[in-house]
Amino acid sequence: MIGHLPLDEQLAALKSTLSRNEVLLEVLNRMAVLELPGWYLTAGCLFQTVWNVATDRPSTSGIRDYDVLYFDDHDLSWEAEDAVIKTAAETFAELPADVEVRNEARVHLWYKQKFGVACAPFTSTEAAIDNFAATTCCLGVRLERDGQWRVYAPHGLSDVFNLVVRPNPVLAPREVYEIKTARWLRQWPELTVLDWPSESAAPAPASS
Template sequence: MRVLRTARDLALPDWLLFSGAVYQRVLNDRTGRDLDYGIKDYDLGYFDPDTSYEAEDAVIRRVAAACQPPLREMVEVRNQARVHLWFEDKFAEAYAPLAHSAEALERFVSPLFAVGVRLEPDDTLTVVAPFGLEDLFALRMRPNPRRPTEGFDRTAASALARWPEIHVVRD
């Protein structure tokens, strides 16, 4: 909630908290683990058409200044409008430009991971889950039907090492 409040208060454009900060807490709750188990960072995505490194760096610095340790070191901020500029070099996989932050969720390795949340000004939560929440609550991991990738098996093995209760389904 501290990360959500901070992002809301900074009024980042088209922002979402996603990845492990969301799905790992659900998996931990569903499997009886401490809610912080396995969480290495908090992925905070936002969308700004200014794709310059300098603009993204300014937002990263703003978020870091607004966070207290240890969150300052754990919040990873990325402009989703820039992902296509570095993704292929890092993951050896093409990545078309995004139109908004929520579109990034459609490209996650598994629907299990494809959940983002935003805290609204009225304290309600907006949940974005393009594949729904069924896989997450059923502890089911399957490949993203919209993104065939060779990385699924490696990602599934990593998830199973932490949550052996997950059921991996290869469609």
């Protein structure tokens, strides 16, 4: 199984697997032209493409959207982010998929209102990815100027290839994890979804 291969072979397998999703490749290529600071194509469209290929489904099956994150803390206004969103909308206008582009430097401004818990300002796109509700979601890919793939996977790739969903109780509430995993199980019943840890088992917040 790919999830038991050495990391360099898993990285090669990830690129090969994701390349079977033509929409995903088009998003990567078009985003590379936009050159947003610290951008990554991330989360669902990546690991769900892997799940689809692993379970012999069409590569785009069940993928709701393609999330692109970037990090620009020079202007935290909604107007600045909205200008980027509108430019991206024009870039992807003819693509048969919803592409959502968001500035992770602004997340702390709206996170508590949406999810009920406070979020400290992120310092990078990678830091934002670190806080996704499941470690399996903590995955980002982008194309560099030289055409090379840059992969950010702080928890590795084994769970992704092994169809294991593991909670990441560092920011997102338990409810977010359980809503997401319930939907994923309906689409990919082959998944192994691990339970959210009890309070006593949850890791303590990192000290400053």
